Amino acid sequence: MEPKTRYKQELSELKQHREQVILETAERVFSDNGIEKTTMHHIAKEASIGIATLFRYFPKxxxxxxxxxxxxxxxxxxxxxxxxxxxxxxxxxxxxxxxxxxxxxxxxxxxxxxxxxxxxxxxxxxxxxxxxxxxxxxxxxxxxxxxxxxxxxxxxxxxxxxxxxxxxxxxxxxxxxxxxxxxxxxxxxxxxxxxxxxxxxxxxxxxxxxxxxxxx
Missing domain, CATH: 1.10.357 (Tetracycline Repressor; domain 2)
Structure with missing residues (x-):
């Protein structure tokens, strides 16, 4: 596999992994705190990512x-x-x-x-x-x-x-x-x-x- 192709694949896998982490974290936080009471800041903190990163994956x-x-x-x-x-x-x-x-x-x-x-x-x-x-x-x-x-x-x-x-x-x-x-x-x-x-x-x-x- 060419370095450029491998890099793109690794980047895609990293993105998928991070999205899955966000979804699993959001599921837990939404369930524990309720959807209405949960903020994006709560989820970003629990997922150990920046709020800007979270909004790149899910703008709302x-x-x-x-x-x-x-x-x-x-x-x-x-x-x-x-x-x-x-x-x-x-x-x-x-x-x-x-x-x-x-x-x-x-x-x-x-x-x-x-x-x-x-x-x-x-x-x-x-x-x-x-x-x-x-x-x-x-x-x-x-x-x-x-x-x-x-x-x-x-x-x-x-x-x-x-x-x-x-x-x-x-x-x-x-x-x-x-x-x-x-x-x-x-x-x-x-x-x-x-x-x-x-x-x-x-x-x-x-x-x-x-x-x-x-x-x-």
Missing amino acids: KEKLIVAVATNMIEEVFLEFQKISQTDSTCLEKMELLFDFFIAPLPNHYDRNIKFLEDFENYAAHSDEPLEDMDEFNRLYRRVSLMFSRIIQDGQEDGSLRSDISVRETLTTVINAFAIFSRKLSLQRNILRLELDLEPEKQLTVLKHILLDYLKA
């Missing part, structure tokens, strides 16, 4: 907020993609998806859950549509596409009941399960109480109820 706080949210949705997409491509029945894939939503709960403090809840509230109360949402929405559509493939499996492989609308039922079930898992996680973080039944146990019970309902 709003752009950084959306970038963090997009990064999280990409992780969800990759998990849905991996599950959709497994050599499993639709019912087995649904169980894997349920387990994906249960997995963060034993950590007691899942930053992704807290940030995404805050992000949805922030976006809903914004006077204007947030900038740079195209990539976020594109990834969200890809998550839906991966789930549509799982739905198609359910329509073809015979692992689900034949007397239900597969698309409507699976969409309702996965959305309800995801929202319930998020709320349980947030509830534990807010109340800080010893619960009668741990959230992950509640979700495991619900998972088995739903799987029993769905299976042929």
